[in-house]
Amino acid sequence: MVKFKSLALAGSFPKFSAVALGTLIFPATALALPTCTELRDNPAYGLAGRADVLSLIATLTTTGTGARCEINFIYSSRGGPEFGYDAGERQRVTIRVGLPRNSRDGGTGGIEGAWNGRTRALGGGGCAGSVGSVTSATGSGYVGSSTDTGHIGGDCLFALQPTPTRLNVGRLNDFIVDSLLAQVRWSKAIAEMYYGLVPARNYWDGCSTGGRQGFALAQRHPEELDGWLVGAPAVNYGRFRLAQLWGPIAMKELAGGPISSDKTAQATSSAIDACDADDGVVDRIIMEPRSCKFSAKANVCGEPGAPAANCLTSQEAAAIDLIWDGPRNTYGKQVFPGLERGAQISALSGTTPSQTATSQLRWNHSDASVDWQTLTLADYGREAELGSNTTGDIINTNDVRLERVRDAGKKILMWQGTADQLITAENGLEYYTRVAAHFAGGTPEVSVLQPWFRYFRAPGVAHCGGGAGPQPSQEAMFQQMVNWVENGVAPDTVPTSSSGRTRMLCPFPQQAIYKGSPLNPNLASSWSCGGNVQTKENICQSIVTPYKHESEDQLQAWGKYNPAACNDNSKVPIDGKQAVDASTFAADPDGVDRNESQSNE
DSSP states (O other): OEEOOOEEEEEEOSSSSEEEEEEEOOOSSEEOOOOHHHHHHOGGGSSTTOTTEEEEEEEEEOSSTTOEEEEEEEEOOOBSGGGTSOTTOBOOEEEEEEEOOOGGGTOOSSSBTTBOSEEEEEOOOTTOOSOOOOHHHHTTTOEEEEEOTTSSSSOGGGGGOSSTTSOOHHHHHIIIIIHHHHHHHHHHHHHHHHHSSOOSEEEEEEETHHHHHHHHHHHHOGGGOSEEEEESOOOSHHHHHHHTTHHHHHIIIIISSOOOHHHHHHHHHHHHHHHGGGGSOOSSOOSOGGGOOOOGGGGBTTSTTOOSSSOBOHHHHHHHHHHHHOOBOTTSOBSSOOOOTTSOSTTTSSSSOOHHHHHHHHHHHTOTTOOGGGOOGGGHHHHHHHHIIIIIHHHOOOOOOOHHHHHTTOEEEEEEETTOSSSOHHHHHHHHHHHHHHHHTSSOOGGGTTTTEEEEEETTBOTTSOBSSOEEOHHHHHHHHHHHHHHOOOOSOEEEEETTEEEEEOBTTOEEEEOOTTSOTTSGGGEEEEOOOOOHHHHHTTOBOOTTOTTSSOOBOTTSOOGGGGSTTOOSOSSTTTSSOGGGSOOOTTSOOOGGGOSOO
16 A cells, blocks of 8 residues: 655746646555556546646556556646747647556566666657657666657657747747656656655666757756766757758858769778778777868879779869868858768768758748758858857757756766767767866866766767667666666776677777787777877867857867967967966967957856
8 A cells, every 4th residue: 555645746947937847646545556557547646637638548568578557648738928839839748658567567576566666768869759669668677758859740840830930939948858857757756656656766868869858957957867878969959950051061062962972981981991090900990080181182083092983073072071170150260060080971961951950040040941052151150150049048958067967976978979970979079078177167177077977989880879880788888877876886988899899988088999919809808998089189170169159250169178279380288188277378479369268158
C-alpha cells in the first residue's frame, strides 16, 4: 500500500513570464500500486481526468526485452498570444513515458517490479516533431521518456506556423526547453505514481538536437537531473544552422551551382591522404583535423598530383576551400568555423541545402517565403548578425554559467566525432572552451572542468556515429556517466571499436598517441592519452566575430584567447597555459589588440 503525496510541476520559462506546468494532486489516502491500465483509467492516481492531459493512452507489453507500461499523452497547459502562440492556438506537447513493469503488472528483478529506481530522458533529433522509442531505457531498467517538442512533423518551419509571417515564440519556447522540462518532470511524476517511489537518480541521454536539449536543461533547470550524456550538441543553435548555408552559397556564387558529390568526396579523400599519417598511423583517419591544411587547389585538373577522375575546376576548388575555412564577413573576419577536413561535404552542400539551414534564415526574417538563393557571400555577416539579434537569445543554448551543475556534484560527459558532417566538431569545442574560460576566470583552463565536465573528441567519427573512425558506444558512455555520478569513477578514456580495431578517446585537450612500431596500431593497448591539441595554430582558426556583432571588423576569441596572438610574427601569448593571461600584455606591435573584444559573452 502506498500513500501518495502532492508533487508540484512548476517552473519559469524564457519570455512571457513564469509558466506553471500544473500541480499533480495525489490522494492523501493509501492506495495500492496501479496497474498500467489503472494509471490510465483511475483519476485517483493523478493522471486520468486532468484538464491539461489530452489523448491519454496506456499500453502494456508483457513479453520480450520491450516489456513495459507505455504512457502517451498530449500536455497542454497554456495558449494564445500571452504565451507567444497564435490567437486561438493551444500548447500541445506530446510526451511518451515508458516504465519497466511494476510488481502489479508482473515485473521482477528491480527495486520495485523491474524498475532500477532511475529515469533516463531521451533526446530527439533534427527539428523533432515526433516522439521516439523508449525501449533503450526500459530494456535496461530505466523509466524512459521522449517528447515531440511541441509540434507534429519534422518540418523546421514549425516556428512560422500557422502564420507564415509571424515567429511563433510559443512553439519556439516549447521546442527549445519547455517541452523538455515537461518531459522530465512528467516522467518523474508518473514513475512515482506507478511505483510508489521517488526516483533515486535522473539522467539525460541525447545526441545532436538531443545534445542541445540536454544542455538546455543543464543551463536552465539543472536541479531536475543528476547527469548528462550529450553527443554532438547543437549548441550555438542559430549560428551553426545558418553556417550550414555557407557551402551552398559558395558553390552557387563561385562554381555556378552544386558541385557533384563524386568531386567533393574525392576532395575529402585527398585531404585524408594528405593528413592521415600525421599521427604515425595510416588508417584513413585524420587525428586532429584542425592541423590539416590541405587545399582543394591540389585537386584542380592539370595540377601535379591531381586525381585523374573527379578533379576540380579552380572555381570549384575555391568553393571547397571556403567550406573548410568557414563563413567570413566582408572584412574577412571569421564568423563561424568551417567544416572539418575529413567530414562529408555533400551532406550539407549538395543539391539542396539542409532545411535546418533554410528554416533558420526564414526564422531570422519571420517570413516562410525567404529564398536562400538571394543570399550572397557578402551578405553573410549581416545575416548572421540579424539572426543573433532576433532569435539568438531564445534558441542558441550557449550559456556557460553551469555553477549549479558543478556545485551540486552533477556530471556532464560530452563527446563528438571530428568528422561530423552536420555540425562542425568545432561547435562543441567552442562551447567547452568558453565554459573553461568562465570557470577559470579568464583564459581557458580545462583542468577546472575535469572533476565534473569532460569532453571527448572521436577522430574520424561522423555525426553521432558512423564514419571511418573506431566507434564509441552510446550505451557504454551512458553507463560511464552513471558510474561517475553514483560511484565517483570519472571516465579517463572512452573505449571505441570497429572493423577489428580498438582505440580509446581521451579527455580534451589530450589525444590518443600511438606508442610506435612494432606495436599493433589496431589495439587500444598500443595507444596512450597525452599531449595538448590546443596549439596556437589550432586555436587561431577558431577565433571569430563577437556574438551579435558578426558583420563588424573585430574578433572575439572564443574563450578569451587573445586574437592579437594570431597575427603574423606576433609575440603575444595565446593562452595562460604557456604564459600569463593574455589580457595582461600590451598590444602586439605587429598587429591589433582589441581589448574591448576580449570579454566573454
